[in-house]
Amino acid sequence: MAASTNPDLLAAQARAALDRDAYDYLATGAGQEVTLTENLAGWRLPLRPRVLRDVSTVDTETSLLGTPVAAPLGVAPLGFQRWFHPDGEVATAKGAAASLFVLSMRATTGFDQLTPVAGPWWCQVYRLQDRQLTVETIRQAVAAGARALVLTVDTPYAGEKARPTEPPAGLPVNALLPGQPGWDDPRCWVAADLSLADIGWFREISGLPVVVKGVLRGDDARECLAAGAAAIWVSNHGGRQLDGAVATATALPEVVAAVADRAEVYVDGGVRSGRDVARALALGARAAFLGRPVAWALAAGGVAGVRSLLDGIHAELWEAMALLGCATVDELIPDLVTGLAQ
Ligand SMILES: Cc1cc2nc3c(=O)[nH]c(=O)nc-3n(C[C@H](O)[C@H](O)[C@H](O)COP(=O)(O)O)c2cc1C
Numbered sequence: 001m002a003a004s005t006n007p008d009l010l011a012a013q014a015r016a017a018l019d020r021d022a023y024d025y026l027a028t029g030a031g032q033e034v035t036l037t038e039n040l041a042g043w044r045l046p047l048r049p050r051v052l053r054d055v056s057t058v059d060t061e062t063s064l065l066g067t068p069v070a071a072p073l074g075v076a077p078l079g080f081q082r083w084f085h086p087d088g089e090v091a092t093a094k095g096a097a098a099s100l101f102v103l104s105m106r107a108t109t110g111f112d113q114l115t116p117v118a119g120p121w122w123c124q125v126y127r128l129q130d131r132q133l134t135v136e137t138i139r140q141a142v143a144a145g146a147r148a149l150v151l152t153v154d155t156p157y158a159g160e161k162a163r164p165t166e167p168p169a170g171l172p173v174n175a176l177l178p179g180q181p182g183w184d185d186p187r188c189w190v191a192a193d194l195s196l197a198d199i200g201w202f203r204e205i206s207g208l209p210v211v212v213k214g215v216l217r218g219d220d221a222r223e224c225l226a227a228g229a230a231a232i233w234v235s236n237h238g239g240r241q242l243d244g245a246v247a248t249a250t251a252l253p254e255v256v257a258a259v260a261d262r263a264e265v266y267v268d269g270g271v272r273s274g275r276d277v278a279r280a281l282a283l284g285a286r287a288a289f290l291g292r293p294v295a296w297a298l299a300a301g302g303v304a305g306v307r308s309l310l311d312g313i314h315a316e317l318w319e320a321m322a323l324l325g326c327a328t329v330d331e332l333i334p335d336l337v338t339g340l341a342q
């Protein structure tokens with residue numbers, strides 16, 4: 001079982017538990033994996049703790065689009081989770097029940113098995129080439145209790161990966177979609193003509209807030225908000241799309257400045273500790289999401305592995321806040337990492 005947040009240890013445990021293809025699919029970045037590496041480096045921002053602050057109580061609670069959460073962290077959408085563990089998304093959702101869980105549209109488990117075990121959850125979506133299939137899937141997500149849609153916008157085409165990613169025959173790669181179409185069915189490929197107008201379309205057909213995931217620029221963030229987005233998620237898909245794209249820790253301040261408190265901003269990519277979550281919040285994010293570490297923990301330890309990882313990250317965040325001199329998440333401000341006033 002994974003008993004640590006140490007990313008090297010978790011990755012080694014996952015490597016031991018998985019076959020080579022599954023491990024490579026999980027680990028890979030796009031191109032020469034420059035962005036994959038830069039995402040990690042981006043968070044190595046020196047911390048500037050305040051001392052002589054009253055941290056006799058430290059409160060990590062916040063809310064995400066109105067949903068109260070014990071800590072400002074969540075599980076990023078990860079496709080094909082039954083490739084990593086027989087219980088796949090069900091195990092992850094159980095392990096993450098105290099956090100926010102985002103279900104991938106490329107899930108390998110149907111809504112019916114997932115919703116009885118999940119805490120609060122959002123559903124990640126693409127606009128598929130078949131609009132009707134998209135609509136029917138979203139109607140099911142709404143009926144199953146999704147509290148928001150996370151529209152991924154950085155994947156008009158899948159970035160060419162450094163390592164093989166072909167899922168094994170028999171893995172139900174479209175388990176959420178009516179009829180469970182196969183991997184090679186063009187109706188389920190992502191629509192490459194996705195536009196700002198689709199943000200309003202997703203909101204209308206679902207009645208849910210739409211979080212736009214995959215934004216790296218302030219001007220794009222402003223346009224998404226004007227088009228009806230409820231929140232912006234700074235992401236480069238964990239370095240799996242455009243290799244060379246800016247690290248998310250570097251992109252975050254520009255997006256936060258452009259959004260200017262009009263909406264919540266989230267971030268993922270290379271977040272590996274509670275200290276990284278504290279850095280993300282100091283730079284203006286409302287929450288940080290974890291991708292690969294959750295899948296490593298799932299592969300190595302199933303439900304208990306995921307729970308242990310998220311509890312560990314939460315504990316690290318608590319400690320980081322206490323030692324930074326912050327009693328609440330609102331006290332995590334840019335000065336603590338940049339030396340610049342808010
Ligand atoms: C194995 C794997 C599968 C992923 N599947 C999806 C997906 O289905 N939809 C999506 O929007 N992002 C997907 N992502 C991107 C993650 O949601 C997230 O942006 C990224 O993993 C964060 O970086 P990190 O892995 O360094 O934490 C996937 C990432 C990985 C590693």
Ligand SMILES: CCCCCCC(=O)C(=O)O
Nearest residue numbers: 078079106158165237240
């Ligand atoms: C390599 C194509 C699979 C796409 C579905 C999951 C995903 O987004 C990923 O990055 O992997």
